[in-house]
Amino acid sequence: MSVTNKAISNGLPPPPFELPYPDSPDVITSNVMKLTELTSDDRKRFLLKNLLTHLHQFVRETSLTTEEWMGAIQFLTRVGQTCTPIRQECILLSDVLGVSALVDAINNPPVAGATHSSVLGPFFTEDAPDVENGGSIASEGKGENLFVEGRVLNIDGEPIPGASIETWETDANGFYDTQYADRDKADCRGRVRSNQDGYFCYRAVVPVAYPIPGDGPVGELLLAMGKHNMRPNHLHLMVEAPGFRKLVTAWYPEGDEWLASDAVFGTKKSLLVTYQHIKDEAETRKRGFPSGSSYKLLQRDIILIPKKQAEEALRKNAEAAMKNAVA
DSSP states (O other), rough: OOOOOOOOSSSSOSOOOOOOOOOHHHHHHHHHHHTTTOSSSSSHHHHHHHHHHHHHHHHHHOOOOHHHHHHEEEEEHHHHHOBBBBBOOOHHHHHHHHHHHHHHHHHHHHOOTOOOOOOOOOOOOOOBBBTTTOOOOOOTTSSSSEEEEEEETTTTTBBOTEEEEEEEEEOOOTTOGOOOOTTOOOOOOEEEETTTSSSSEEEEEEOEEEEOOOOHHHHHHHHTOOOOOHHHHHHHEHHHHHHHTEEEEEEEEETTSSSOTTTOOOOGGGEEOEEEEOOOHHHHHHHHHOOOSEEEEEEEOOOBHHHHHHHHHHHHHHHHHHHHHHO
């Protein structure tokens, strides 16, 4: 016996209340908000009500045309279609609109003495290799020698052993490894762990300022906005240790012309760092660099805060936001 395909509903009944026909803009918005009240999860209902309130208000205030609406739909469709397993155009869109930086700032309220957070960015991958302390995260010839060292500490200055420090950066050409078509392994990225004294170190290359991808819809948006697509040179870090808040941050060397106008709003003054330039061939070899007669040295500690303290700060922020919400 043949089986006839049939469209299937999600199984939910009509709402348990009467709704007027959506014959006017006011009624459309009113019906949408009434139906949103059916959302069972308190947090999701809160988020949806605020999102829809602002979205409908935007459409009204701008008298959005059908052509503009369709253009936005097509733009968002292209953003999604541009994404691949190693390219995240959706995150890039969030980045250039300042949303990523804003979410990061709200979800990581600063604590005195702790290292501040920064945006994750669209170039994080899951395949960073483990590297021994003193080892290299970059293959030979990827750029100028850089040695990074520091300690992972708690806010009382005590060492945190066994912390995972994952790091990724551009090469001297301004590209992440994921931007190379012939990428067959991770490069200019790796993961080290702090020792019993909280100490960590690794060899890298000096990152350079670079343009975020301009060959997709986000690049077109920046051109339409008259906004540059440059990021200052920086070194990404993701630090994790049991009992402490996960830290996603970056270090930004001083002197870069793009620091204040970072295309993704990631720079923070507290994250600026200064290189030391070591011009000594013997010392360069001692650090493990196979070539070159000099290297740049970056020394910076990482201060983590206890997870419970971070959760309490975040809870207070969320409660304050709900009290001040418009919906």
